[in-house]
Amino acid sequence: MRPAPFEYVEPTSVADACAELHRRADAAVLAGGQSLIAQLNARQRRPSALVGLRLIDELATVAERDGRLCIGASVTQRAVRGASAAPGVLGEALDHVGHVPTRNRGTVGGSLAFADPTAELPAVLLGLGGSVCVRSVRGERVIEATELFTGPFRTALRPDELLTSVRLPLAGPGEHWVFEQRHFRRHAKVSVVAGLRDGRMRVAVSGLADTPLLVQVLAEDADGLPEALAELVTPNADRYGSPAYRARLAEVAARAAVRRLIDELVAA
Structure with missing residues (x-):
C-alpha cells in the first residue's frame, strides 16, 4: 500500500x-x-x-557576536565557506563535506542535527568548543558540543525543538587550528580537528566511534595523542571498515594533524 x-x-x-x-x-x-x-x-x-525553514529570514544570517561566529540554521555550507569571518579550519572541513552540489544546498546546522558519526562538522564543533541554540514553545536553550551528540544519528534535541543557530568561537590570540582527513573508502573516513588553546592541545575525531571524541593534553605531551585516542575508545565497526582499520586511520590522521599544527605554529 x-x-x-x-x-x-x-x-x-x-x-x-x-x-x-x-x-x-x-x-x-x-x-x-x-x-x-x-x-x-x-x-x-x-x-x-x-x-x-526557507521563509524564516532570521535563520538565514551569518554574523559575529561576542567573539563567536553565529550561523543560522538555514545558511548553506557554501555560504558559510564564503564568509570572511569563518574560521579557516571550518573552511577546510567544508571542502571535504559531500560534493559541490550537496554543499550548495546542505546546511551546517542540518549536518550537525543529522549527527552522522563519520561527518566532518561535528568534529569541528567539538574541537572548537562550539554550541548550538535550540528553540521550542518552552523557550530557548544552548547545548554545548560536548553534550549534543548522544549516539549514531542521535542528538540531545527534543522532538519539538528546532536548532536555530550554530555558534563557533573565533580563534583567540595564539590559537591555531588544522583539519586532516584520511580514508581509503569514501564511507569509512576519519576526520581530525587539532588546535592549541591555553597551552593545551585539543584534538577532536569523528569516524572512530559512535560520536565524535575530544582529547586534551598539555602541548608538550602532543606526541602521545594518537595513543591517548586508542586508549579512550573501542573504534566503531561497520560494513565499511573494521575497528582495526578505523583505529589505524585515526592514528595516521592525528599524527598528521599534530605535525602540521606544530609546523604552522613555528612558522607563524
Missing part, C-alpha cells in the same frame, strides 16, 4: 515553526534536505509533516 502523503508547511517565523513542531510530534525539519530527502526516498522516515 502506498504511504499517505505528508503535509508540507513553511512558517515565516521561528515561533510559528516551533508551534508546528509542538503540534506534530513526528514532524521533520527541512533545511537543505541533503540527508532528509534521501531518507524519505528510501522510506526510512515517514513524518506526518515537513516544516520548511
Whole structure:
C-alpha cells in the first residue's frame, strides 16, 4: 500500500515553526534536505509533516557576536565557506563535506542535527568548543558540543525543538587550528580537528566511534595523542571498515594533524 502523503508547511517565523513542531510530534525539519530527502526516498522516515525553514529570514544570517561566529540554521555550507569571518579550519572541513552540489544546498546546522558519526562538522564543533541554540514553545536553550551528540544519528534535541543557530568561537590570540582527513573508502573516513588553546592541545575525531571524541593534553605531551585516542575508545565497526582499520586511520590522521599544527605554529 502506498504511504499517505505528508503535509508540507513553511512558517515565516521561528515561533510559528516551533508551534508546528509542538503540534506534530513526528514532524521533520527541512533545511537543505541533503540527508532528509534521501531518507524519505528510501522510506526510512515517514513524518506526518515537513516544516520548511526557507521563509524564516532570521535563520538565514551569518554574523559575529561576542567573539563567536553565529550561523543560522538555514545558511548553506557554501555560504558559510564564503564568509570572511569563518574560521579557516571550518573552511577546510567544508571542502571535504559531500560534493559541490550537496554543499550548495546542505546546511551546517542540518549536518550537525543529522549527527552522522563519520561527518566532518561535528568534529569541528567539538574541537572548537562550539554550541548550538535550540528553540521550542518552552523557550530557548544552548547545548554545548560536548553534550549534543548522544549516539549514531542521535542528538540531545527534543522532538519539538528546532536548532536555530550554530555558534563557533573565533580563534583567540595564539590559537591555531588544522583539519586532516584520511580514508581509503569514501564511507569509512576519519576526520581530525587539532588546535592549541591555553597551552593545551585539543584534538577532536569523528569516524572512530559512535560520536565524535575530544582529547586534551598539555602541548608538550602532543606526541602521545594518537595513543591517548586508542586508549579512550573501542573504534566503531561497520560494513565499511573494521575497528582495526578505523583505529589505524585515526592514528595516521592525528599524527598528521599534530605535525602540521606544530609546523604552522613555528612558522607563524
